Amino acid sequence: MKRKPFLVQMLLVIILLLSIASCASPTDSGNSGGGGNLVIGAKSFTEQDILGELLAQQIEAKTDLKVVRRLQLGDTLVCHNALLSGQIDLYPEYTGTAFSTILKQKTLGDVKEVYRQVKEGYAQQFNLAVMPPLGFQNTFAMIVRGDVARSLNLKTLSQAAQYVPQWQAGFGYEFTERQEYANMVKTYDFKFTKAPRLMNLGLLYRALLQKQVDLVAGNSTDGQITRSDFVILQDDRQAFPPYEAAAIVREATLQKYPQVRTALEQLAGKVSPDEMQHLNYLVEGELRDIKEVVQTFLKSKNL
Template identity: 55%
Template structure:
């Protein structure tokens, strides 16, 4: 037991040490961070470019190690802003039970973050990155399927494949199956996330679960089935900013507010595809997006 505790403390100290080294400022006025994922790199760069283009402020960029590190960094003043997903903040940070109403989640999150952490939860960028049930485009067109309710009638003839996490977690397959009455030809296959798209394309399965803004969805001509019964919790992409930063630089609020509702799920998939599949430079991709949407 002592060895386990020692290992944990040493590991924790190393992580904190590594993270702390990332906060050495290089002359910027504020720091915008990402949670380290491909999509997060795009969103943090979007915030950074928007601030620099509409104010006289210089932004430092930081790539961190996930939700909890970003939250710790912003509450201790080591960073000023990052993009979080409402459902993640509500359940992982606030430890609240799942709520399916996006407006209620947002309002409760906004109030709690202001009171507990002195953080401003801005309006959504326009899309959410949640669990998605995905089928091949050809089958969606052949059977005229757009929603999970419509797909349920074909499920008895279908084979499914899901990731380990989706099969176990509270907002995963067990509840989804009950909500929509999903009964497949055989028990869903549990597969590594990296193999799910291959299995779908090779017609080993008819339906998979993945992230709703994966770049592969648009690239491979796949279709995300609409969650018409709103089973999945909302995971809207939302900028989180320190209130102290907004008081010091009030122009930042206006700059970020201009991004509200500017990115749809389809557009986010496209941006992810440009960076992940076509290996385009993130700064370039974001700059082109801003120009195309009248933000430049």
Template identity: 85%
Template sequence: MRFKPLLAWILMAIVLVMSISSCSANHAGSNSRGDIVIGAKAFTEQDLLGELLAQQIEAKTGLKVVRRLQLGDTLVCHNALLSGQIDLYPEYTGTAFSTVLKQKTIGDVSAVYRQVKEDYAKQFKLAVMPPLGFQNTFAMIVRGDMARSLNIKTLSQAAPYVPQWQAGFGYEFTERQEYANMVKTYDLNFTKAPRLLNLGLLYRALLQKQVDLVAANSTDGQITRSDFVILEDDRHAFPPYEAAAIVREATLQKYPQVRTALEQLAGKISPDEMQHLNYLVDGELRDIKDVVQAFRQSKNL
């Protein structure tokens, strides 16, 4: 009987400590979330664009921004946006058009942007900001020595050689409509199953002749720094891919100053500038925050 009061005090103390810990954790969690959460896909250019959006919002609005970069592929980011886990992320109009909206490829840049903007607002309550100024289309790339020896510059010219080649693609690419459209448009016959690789390993595999053809991005910094050749999409199998921020309308209603800050980035990045920024990170291993800060200063943002 003497132990019951002691046991009761111990239990009360445990409950009190747990309550305090729980409150502290909840308070810390709300602070750590910040006002705005920015996401990005899992490759260098998305890291750069995510950081650019973050620095722009911080500088122009004073809001606290949490970065959740390297989230994953398109649908991971899109679903995180819909569920409210993030407030915005950088996307490409062609990806939104084909992967999310499941539309058939068209080549009209303005028409693609307009439809993505309208459908995202109607279906998802998401706002598509003005394009940042460059396109990052899929680029089918081969080694320069091979392109010269075969005298090929376009996908049409490369098609007869594809059955002899080992292709290397990112995990998402073969699941996309663009892949099916490319295969159909050029009547490509991959007799060897494409090797599925992390995007960061594509160029290494191409350089080391583990693969002969890769699907990469036209603004990758490694392209101009190595002896690689982009095969021209001469039959327009791929849609336009303008880079633009996609934002939850609820976020813009809560923080209207975010819209103004993001609109100031419209048309600020040329394709060559984006390729150079990618190279500074991938080729010269510079810090992404420093690269973005220097770019913003050069643009007087």
């Protein structure tokens, strides 16, 4: 899939921001109104819906503030610009995305250093605060069937490199155009004898289960991983950047409502990768209500 021209992307951002603004008029603090003290946004996929609701329920439970949810806003640039314009007060982001897409930095594998640079960069350039990570990463994950991993005793991508020429890989349409793909191929010297099969992301796991492909590129917190006997191969040479989930908040919001910082800091390290996988599965696989799923999770953490 070809990437949209830059001008087209910016036009879409402007249109979406205008649609956000039309939903509610700004208050004196720069927030959207609609009966709430602050507004939480999120990108347009299930995990972001869950995280947005998690942040909202935590704030509502620990403060006397009312939260307006503006989920399913769009991509990273839409959420970031909505934050800068004051149409939303916070949203969940991933450090690797902030590092590369917003700060325009080259891939770096050091988790702590990426977080440090994102936190400092956002404070200096945008007057935005990066909260402590929630406890998991949603990074790219190379996945094989469990029977293959066990029979070959595979745990890492380094170990898998010798088998790649024999395998049929299956990737999403845009993955092979991303820098992460090039980094992976170079870092592990992957030699794909067969051209990777490009397909819709929703079909990857079905194709792997049906043995139409042997290796797929998914996300480490995909709910489908918990449903089937799949194994994530460890990125032992750090070809992929870290993507720690963390809330990004306007400093103006934290100054007006300092209790929000305390509430969000209580979520630090509370969501493990396995737990995020399970939450995604409950919503996508079992079609559970997001609010109820989040409420149950928070209760299990005594929050």
